[in-house]
Amino acid sequence: MKLYELAPTPSARRVSIFLAEKGIEVPRVNVDIRGGENLSAEFKAKSVNGRIPLLELDDGSYLCESVAICRYLEEIHPSVHSLFGNTPLERAKVEMWQRIIELQGLMVGFQAFRNLSGVYKDRENCVESWGTESRQRVIDFLPSLDQQLSKSPFVAGDEFSIADISAYVFISFIKNLDIEVTDSLPHLKAWFITMTQRPAIVSLTPKK
Amino acid sequence: MKLYELAPTPSARRVSIFLAEKGIEVPRVNVDIRGGENLSAEFKAKSVNGRIPLLELDDGSYLCESVAICRYLEEIHPSVHSLFGNTPLERAKVEMWQRIIELQGLMVGFQAFRNLSGVYKDRENCVESWGTESRQRVIDFLPSLDQQLSKSPFVAGDEFSIADISAYVFISFIKNLDIEVTDSLPHLKAWFITMTQRPAIVSLTPKK
Structure with missing residues (x-):
């Protein structure tokens, strides 16, 4: 492999x-x-x-x-606690949140970045006004994520899952769009700090 | 329920x-x-x-x-043949194709339609030039789906799966964009005809 x-x-x-x-x-x-x-x-x-x-x-x-x-x-490589959820309902909730994070967050952020920065303009047409619109949609999406994290410690509920990994990558990425998670999104901000302290994520963070 | x-x-x-x-x-x-x-x-x-x-x-x-x-x-409601695949590799291939159909097909088609038609302009900003670009990306995506269907009877391999349902809905949808699956995409065209003849799909098609 x-x-x-x-x-x-x-x-x-x-x-x-x-x-x-x-x-x-x-x-x-x-x-x-x-x-x-x-x-x-x-x-x-x-x-x-x-x-x-x-x-x-x-x-x-x-x-x-x-x-x-x-x-x-x-x-x-099955674990006792699967990162995709352990029961039919858990798995469905992980998939639901995973899709919400991707379709309303991550993919929208990618479109904002690619169309605004032109990073791949050698291979795709960029539409700057769509980049601007997408960036605004990312900002508009953040409160619903903050709200969910006011109800549970992790994105899809009580357990850490792949939806947290996707959300962490999403929130890390939006600094490329000059979007910051401020104190107006306290639950999202607190969750993000917890994520940066996970041993797996610390192990992948370049030393300063 | x-x-x-x-x-x-x-x-x-x-x-x-x-x-x-x-x-x-x-x-x-x-x-x-x-x-x-x-x-x-x-x-x-x-x-x-x-x-x-x-x-x-x-x-x-x-x-x-x-x-x-x-x-x-x-x-x-488990079936003998799961529409999400029966083995780890089958499930991964269904997920892979499902995501390709969605991210490069269905979602791009939705963006084309919403931005070109303005169907939801009461609740979202439309960017017509992004609609035009997305429509072109849908057209550019179809040959890779045709190629896959030249290698296997169904989208994700030898068995019918949820990826076929997503692809069927995608191909049905693009008529809203005036995109037609012509004889230049013979495998995709043949697969689509087979899909329209499945009893489940016939049962949902309005009688003329």
Whole structure:
């Protein structure tokens, strides 16, 4: 098994935190995304979506999409407390929150950043006004996350889950949009500080 | 258990097809989305994302997000052949394709439609040029789906799965964008015809 990744991208980071939380080690191979290594025919033959992270299995087949990779790793390395939830209702709530964080948070933040910064303008058309609109939608989404975290210690309820990893990556990412979690979002702010202190996340944070 | 839905929306349709494929009946309650019924405080207190479909459980709690609802229904009504896959690798491939269809297809199509048509301009800012760009991205995505369907009878491999339901709803939806699956996409076209003939889908198609 081998993981193709480039540590600084948010999607690669989700998988890295997931692996660290579960204490699993997988050999890593770096891919130069900004240099366009993922645009080569060789890479595209491996990764259906043309993106990282990409997991090479021992039978020579490949899995892409960060959450699919995490789900597979969870199943072949089961923990007493699954990061996808332990009962049908827990699993449904993790999936619900995971999707809310992704569809109303993370993906909207990516669109804001890509369209405002033009970081990938060599390979996609950017629409600056959509970037501005998306940035505003990220700001408008934060209070509902704060509200949820006023009701439970973790995003999907009483237990830490992959939804917390996605939310942590999301909140870390929005500093690229000059969005800050201020005291007006006290539950979100407190949860984020707790997250930065988790041993798995500390282990991945570059030393100053 | 009670399902809040409005049959003509694509997300409600995904859950309806899923239920019909599994042969499960759940009482339905209509919600007037275009009239803004989902914007009321009462509805928002039930649905975390303020959207349908929304599943009311017997203990009075609620689940939103169509895929979370389907996953829950699959788990409490297990079939010999799960629509989420039967082995860790099958489940990972279903999730991978499900995400590709959603993130590169369905969600992009929704953004194209909402920004071009202004259907919800009473409640969101529309950016027409992003609608145009998204429509083009939908067109650019179709060949990779055609290629996958040249290799396997169903989207995620040898078995019918929730990824086929998502892809069917996506391909049905893009007629709203004046995008047609032509003979230049023969595998996608053939798969779509097979899908329209499935008993579950026939049972949900209005009689002419």
